[in-house]
Amino acid sequence: MARTIFSIAWGLLCLFVAILVKPLVAQQEQQPLQAAKARPNILFILTDDQDLHMDSLSYMPNLKRHLIERGSTFTNHYCTVALCCPSRVSLWTGKAAHNTNVTDLHPPWGGYPKFVSQGFNEDYLPVWLQAAGYNTYYVGKLFNAHTVDNYHSPHAAGWTGSDFLLDPFTYRYLNATFQRNHDKPVNYEGSYSTDVVVEKAHGFLDDAIHALDEKDEPFFLTVAPIAPHSDVIIRRKIISGQVSNQSATQAPPIPADRHKHLFEDVVVPRNPNFNPDTPGGASWIAKLPQQDEENVEYNDDWYRNRLRTLQVVDEMVESLISRLSEAGILENTYIFYSTDNGYSIGQHRRQPGKQCAFEEDINVPLIVRGPGIPQGLQRDLVTTHTDLAPTFLSLANAAPPSKFELDGQAIPLSPFQPASNGNVDAVPASVLDWPQEHVNVEMWGIIMSEGKYGMVQYPNHTYKALRIVGRTYNLLYTIWCSNEHELYDMTSDPYQLVNLYNTNEAPEESVSIVHANISEASCTLIQSLPLGNTTSESPNCNAAGFEKASARSPLVHRLDALLMVLKTCVGRQCTHPWESLFPSGKVRSLTDALDSKYDDFFANGVDRVQFTQCERGYIAESEGPMWDGTQAFPMYEEMAYR
Numbered sequence: 001m002a003r004t005i006f007s008i009a010w011g012l013l014c015l016f017v018a019i020l021v022k023p024l025v026a027q028q029e030q031q032p033l034q035a036a037k038a039r040p041n042i043l044f045i046l047t048d049d050q051d052l053h054m055d056s057l058s059y060m061p062n063l064k065r066h067l068i069e070r071g072s073t074f075t076n077h078y079c080t081v082a083l084c085c086p087s088r089v090s091l092w093t094g095k096a097a098h099n100t101n102v103t104d105l106h107p108p109w110g111g112y113p114k115f116v117s118q119g120f121n122e123d124y125l126p127v128w129l130q131a132a133g134y135n136t137y138y139v140g141k142l143f144n145a146h147t148v149d150n151y152h153s154p155h156a157a158g159w160t161g162s163d164f165l166l167d168p169f170t171y172r173y174l175n176a177t178f179q180r181n182h183d184k185p186v187n188y189e190g191s192y193s194t195d196v197v198v199e200k201a202h203g204f205l206d207d208a209i210h211a212l213d214e215k216d217e218p219f220f221l222t223v224a225p226i227a228p229h230s231d232v233i234i235r236r237k238i239i240s241g242q243v244s245n246q247s248a249t250q251a252p253p254i255p256a257d258r259h260k261h262l263f264e265d266v267v268v269p270r271n272p273n274f275n276p277d278t279p280g281g282a283s284w285i286a287k288l289p290q291q292d293e294e295n296v297e298y299n300d301d302w303y304r305n306r307l308r309t310l311q312v313v314d315e316m317v318e319s320l321i322s323r324l325s326e327a328g329i330l331e332n333t334y335i336f337y338s339t340d341n342g343y344s345i346g347q348h349r350r351q352p353g354k355q356c357a358f359e360e361d362i363n364v365p366l367i368v369r370g371p372g373i374p375q376g377l378q379r380d381l382v383t384t385h386t387d388l389a390p391t392f393l394s395l396a397n398a399a400p401p402s403k404f405e406l407d408g409q410a411i412p413l414s415p416f417q418p419a420s421n422g423n424v425d426a427v428p429a430s431v432l433d434w435p436q437e438h439v440n441v442e443m444w445g446i447i448m449s450e451g452k453y454g455m456v457q458y459p460n461h462t463y464k465a466l467r468i469v470g471r472t473y474n475l476l477y478t479i480w481c482s483n484e485h486e487l488y489d490m491t492s493d494p495y496q497l498v499n500l501y502n503t504n505e506a507p508e509e510s511v512s513i514v515h516a517n518i519s520e521a522s523c524t525l526i527q528s529l530p531l532g533n534t535t536s537e538s539p540n541c542n543a544a545g546f547e548k549a550s551a552r553s554p555l556v557h558r559l560d561a562l563l564m565v566l567k568t569c570v571g572r573q574c575t576h577p578w579e580s581l582f583p584s585g586k587v588r589s590l591t592d593a594l595d596s597k598y599d600d601f602f603a604n605g606v607d608r609v610q611f612t613q614c615e616r617g618y619i620a621e622s623e624g625p626m627w628d629g630t631q632a633f634p635m636y637e638e639m640a641y642r
């Protein structure tokens with residue numbers, strides 16, 4: 001009931017905001033974002049494995065009241081690699097995982113040692129913010145394989161004050177080990193990890209406010225609790241690359257005593273893709289058994305415990321905002337709320353876990369409140385974690401060294417203003433100019449699952465995926481290292497139940513017909529493009545059948561070409577990939593690219609994304625042909641079309 005009222009209120013609020021947009025534009029022009037002082041403070045709350053698609057935000061009333069209703073929510077925000085450590089490294093460096101080569105949790109493929117050996121400890125966000133005069137603070141989990149043995153070789157750079165959770169105790173809710181500044185690690189047996197994080201966060205906030213008062217130095221404070229991650233016992237102290245399902249036990253997250261009794265009747269939302277009767281997806285996902293009652297009950301309990309652990313975070317949102325308000329600096333502080341990657345429980349029959357390119361794993365919360373940011377607004381521009389470092393830099397008027405290429409771009413936090421710091425180049429002039437409709441999602445190696453029915457490792461599950469959201473299309477396209485393909489039309493199939501790609505279809509075989517109800521927009525898209533051999537007569541959008549896509553489909557050719565550029569993109573190529581294919585700039589979106597005059601170019605001119613072997617990490621030789629720019633749409637042809 002309360003939620004119904006909330007959603008009605010929310011709907012009205014959105015409508016109201018929509019009606020107000022025009023007058024607001026004028027008002028905002030008179031009151032630009034610089035209403036924030038030149039150097040605003042930034043508070044970043046980063047949770048661990050928090051879902052957007054299992055409704056976790058609905059159980060956080062303070063988050064709703066202080067951030068969602070007082071700030072803007074970016075509904076199409078994505079991580080680019082759905083695994084803690086690689087995702088965090090991409091977030092802190094502004095680089096795609098294929099450019100950090102931190103692709104996993106542990107060496108040699110990932111973890112803190114890999115972050116250091118790749119040279120990022122000298123060159124990542126906090127270092128740049130410090131150089132720009134910010135005091136930087138961090139409390140909680142930074143990376144994986146950041147351990148009681150390696151925390152000082154070297155210390156994580158760039159923090160004015162830090163208090164890190166360290167492996168192998170990072171995920172012990174009741175036996176955490178923290179390591180402050182350059183001190184020795186301290187064990188907190190018996191204390192509740194997130195309560196300790198909150199206390200330490202307040203300590204750093206006090207320091208930050210003091211430095212602001214005394215020396216006029218702004219701050220960047222990150223609070224990164226482990227909630228709602230599972231409770232993990234890591235058995236091997238030395239985190240080597242020899243990970244097996246014996247090296248860690250992943251149990252349900254443990255709530256604080258005061259929250260243990262909450263949400264007793266709550267269960268994982270029974271969306272159509274929850275433990276479905278028909279298996280879906282490719283590869284190992286298609287082979288998962290349906291979960292029995294006992295398994296489902298165990299997973300529901302897991303879910304309730306996640307919501308309970310988030311209550312401490314929700315309390316913290318309230319207490320940190322109160323402190324900012326008390327200090328009189330709330331109006332000059334940006335507050336960001338997000339998580340490293342999403343999470344899934346039971347969708348597509350999966351046990352608790354992440355790492356796939358399904359929406360549950362990659363589409364994550366991003367809520368921003370601060371000076372000049374519209375209140376209660378939902379924004380639908382496609383943004384990713386690699387955009388966060390550029391966004392923070394833009395707010396702080398800071399920059400990396402010129403040789404350092406960021407793969408993301410600053411998010412226009414208000415639809416009404418060119419840039420938050422008056423720097424027009426930093427942000428597209430308006431949302432209409434936001435070039436990004438794509439997300440390049442990557443994964444390498446082993447996909448793990450958690451809990452007593454999980455604890456399985458699925459090796460050889462490297463993939464490249466493309467999530468693309470435009471006005472008339474909303475698609476997920478995945479290519480696994482087995483060369484299996486998946487294509488989901490998320491307008492008609494938001495739960496990703498019907499794989500439209502017919503992997504088994506030999507080019508000359510007759511096409512299969514899929515029976516599904518599809519929306520008019522996607523029907524128009526799919527029917528108007530021969531996805532395979534067009535055997536049917538003229539497109540009928542009320543028909544309950546259409547052809548499956550295949551390697552021969554013009555749409556797939558476009559998606560392949562885009563992914564081809566993205567899989568090794570660097571810098572501007574990652575945000576403006578069509579420019580690589582069409583250097584003249586004539587094609588700037590999938591819509592433009594779908595023009596039939598380019599059919600031949602896409603069908604025959606560009607190599608296809610494919611793998612020759614499944615690897616544990618980013619072994620370039622096994623990832624097929626690479627984009628080198630020589631296949632760009634021929635200039636002369638383009639001239640001819642003008």
Ligand SMILES: *[C@@H]1O[C@H](CO)[C@@H](O)[C@H](O)[C@H]1NC(C)=O
Pocket residue numbers: 169175177187189
């Ligand atoms: C807590 O961690 C310490 C090591 O830091 C260990 O010695 C102790 O046995 C642990 N206690 C529990 C209850 O697991």
Ligand SMILES: *[C@@H]1O[C@H](CO)[C@@H](O)[C@H](O)[C@H]1NC(C)=O
Pocket residue numbers: 245246455456457458
């Ligand atoms: C994990 O361990 C179990 C034994 O506990 C074993 O049967 C299973 O094959 C292992 N699974 C993997 C490698 O994922």
Ligand SMILES: *[C@@H]1O[C@H](CO)[C@@H](O)[C@H](O)[C@H]1NC(C)=O
Pocket residue numbers: 515516517544
């Ligand atoms: C499509 O929708 C109609 C009613 O809207 C329903 O009767 C029919 O069963 C649906 N078909 C499929 C394949 O879902």
Ligand SMILES: *[C@@H]1O[C@H](CO)[C@@H](O)[C@H](O)[C@H]1NC(C)=O
Pocket residue numbers: 507508510533534535
């Ligand atoms: C398309 O299908 C028709 C009829 O099934 C067949 O005659 C034709 O050869 C096919 N064309 C291609 C290009 O596969």
Ligand SMILES: *[C@@H]1O[C@H](CO)[C@@H](O)[C@H](O)[C@H]1NC(C)=O
Pocket residue numbers: 459460613614615
């Ligand atoms: C994973 O792939 C590698 C290389 O293709 C192969 O040697 C290995 O046998 C595969 N392992 C499994 C468990 O499929």
Ligand SMILES: *[C@@H]1O[C@H](CO)[C@@H](O)[C@H](O)[C@H]1NC(C)=O
Pocket residue numbers: 101108109617618619620
């Ligand atoms: C990524 O790191 C791995 C492990 O060190 C290495 O084998 C691989 O060559 C690197 N990949 C690239 C593209 O540099």
